[in-house]
Amino acid sequence: MSNSVFRHTPLFFGVLCLITPATQAAVNFEKDLLPVLTKKCIDCHKVPAVVNGQKKDPKAGLRLDASWAILKGSENGPVLTPGAPEKSGMYESVILPKDDDGHMPSKGDDLTADEIKLLKSWITEGADFGGWVGNTEGMPLGALTATTKAFKPRPHDLFYAALEKDVKPLSDDVLAKAKAAGAQVAPVKVESPLVRIDFLTGVSKCDDAKVAAVLPLKENIVQLELGRTDITDAALKTVAQFPRLVVLDLRQTKVTDAGLESLIGLKKLETLNLYGTEITDAGLKHLAKLKSLKNVYLWQSKATEAGVKQLNAAIPGLKASIK
């Protein structure tokens, strides 16, 4: 991460406020520029994905699918200098002659003259992301300091703010061990000690032992994605010890009705995904004790309409759905 870019940012902002005519509307990143990047850049510059069993990494190690990633830059360093398009690879690469190896996009439609102008104005105006964060997968903890300036809290952020009271940030040691177990750990919002965990299926198979390996992170976990993994009810005994868990994805796993009973002590759990599981109405009876629940997804499970109706009646504000 290039700290020098961040250190100079307030200066750029200050100067630009003085010289930018008030009549000129600022570029709205999310509304004006993001659609351009999505259409013409992000396919090659995004979070690593598994395609046909093969891991596909972002070109040049550069991700353009998140503000923190754009600020982080490529394997060769920063690609954006707020206030200075001529020092921003992200702009320079699109104005290079088409036959230059560094010309972007390297394949597909070029940016139009208007789109190039838009990118240039946005960088000149200080490269304000306006609160847009993008894909937080792989985001290093505490990486977002530079984008926090314009960050406007949304309701769920306020919710997490209340939840993170007394939670300590994770140590590098604990993070390294979780990573070794195949877990991807990302903060749920800017500078929060609260994290979301998922396991890349196909790359490293996630099973009960892998879930047990993230137990040292239990105070910090608020979202846990276990969909399509090899976990069983045994993993739910571990999950039951995560006091701040809000979102739990168990879709297409082998969890059973009995396993759900382990979860009834989770006082913060709001969203539970049981799509494509063997869960029946008997499992829903256990869930009726989880008064914090707001959404339960039961599509293609073995639950019945009647069972779902009973569950919804048992918990005020719950929207459990079977289709």
Ligand code: HEC
């Ligand atoms: C078809 C795939 C593809 C698309 C689409 C694409 N790029 Fe690239 N990009 C690459 C490849 C490949 C490289 C590495 C080139 C090299 O090493 O010479 C690269 C490198 C870069 C670099 C240089 C990174 C560095 O520091 O080495 C920047 C900046 C960049 N791309 C920006 C963009 C932008 C902005 C867009 C959209 C306008 C875009 N790219 C669209 C494939 C793509």
